Amino acid sequence: MKKLNNKIVFITGGLSGIGYACATAVAEMGAKVVIADLASDKVDEIMNTIQISSPESIFVACNVSNASELSHAIDTVVEKFGSLDIALNNAGIGGEPNKTGDMTAEQWLKVININLNGVFYSMKYELLQMQKQRKGVIVNMASILGKVGFSGSGHYVAAKHGVIGLTKVAAMEYASDGIRINAICPGFIQTPLLSKAGISDHTEVLAQIVNLHPMKRLGKAEEIAQAFIFLASDDSSFVTGTALDVDGGYLTQ
Ligand code: NAP
Secondary structure, X not given: OOOOOOOEEEEEOOOOHHHHHHHHHHXXXXXXXXXXXXXXXXXXXXXXXXXXXXXXXXXXXXXXXXXXXXXXXXXXXXXXXXXXXXXXEOOOOOOOOEOXXXXXXXXXXXXXXXXXXXXXXXXXXXXXHHHXXXXXXXXXXXXXXXXXXXXXXXXXXXXXXXXXXXXXXXHHHHHHHOEEEEEEEEOOXXXXXXXXXXXXXXXXXXXXXXXXXXXXXXXXXXXXXXXXHHHHOHHHOOOOOOEEEEOOOHHHO
8 A cells, every 4th residue: 555545736836846746646645636837838747756656636727816716726625526635835935035125025025925825825725624524644845944044035934934934833723633834844856946036047056055064965855755754644644833944954063
């Protein structure tokens, strides 16, 4: 029997990077995956790949910064599969870098709306369903920058600190309902997010970032997927409210 056989797994931002690695990993472990992401012309190609291991997996177009789209996405999961076992709230953006005093309200709100409000809306509708079931697992994708600062990224750092705070509160509130809620704090991971932020193409900046990790390398999305599988499965049955660092030692310094 595969570890996540027939589990219904909802993943926001599952078309790319860490979310995609998590989706393919759980599909290979027997889960039925619902990817919620922005509509894109790569949907068919990606879903075809996931459906090789998990034919019933589906895509739902959803902008996580819009509460009603999240409500609709969770309704779709329950209509199609009857329950929601595991949710990974992962969709996120890096945001435009700027010093706090120079940051525009637009730059600030764009990141907060997706990276923090998006996690709140996701949790809200996931929890309403999981409470009815009296079981479920939620994993929120935070960051090392949910625990320490990073110059020029006030919006991102504030959002990720908020995600960890919300994870702790909800874990306390729902522990007696059989719902476990944890976060993952990746170090810098080689995904399209780094190219979108201009980091991958900037050799000097990339080298500085690599150097901040005692392991002297970036992480791989597949390494985050392994942490997700641990937190999503019964292997972590007594773990709730934690924020697990998967960071090549970044936070030990
Ligand atoms: P990624 O490759 O850019 O993937 C993020 C996915 O989320 C993309 O498919 C993106 O769609 C989608 N997305 C963006 N805005 C959305 C919205 N409003 N609604 C729904 N989906 C949306 O990034 P990643 O590196 O895998 O990041 C995943 C998560 O890990 C994020 O929360 C990020 O903050 C966190 N994280 C990443 C790193 C890292 O170094 N990569 C480190 C720590 C934490 P588009 O491609 O269409 O924008």
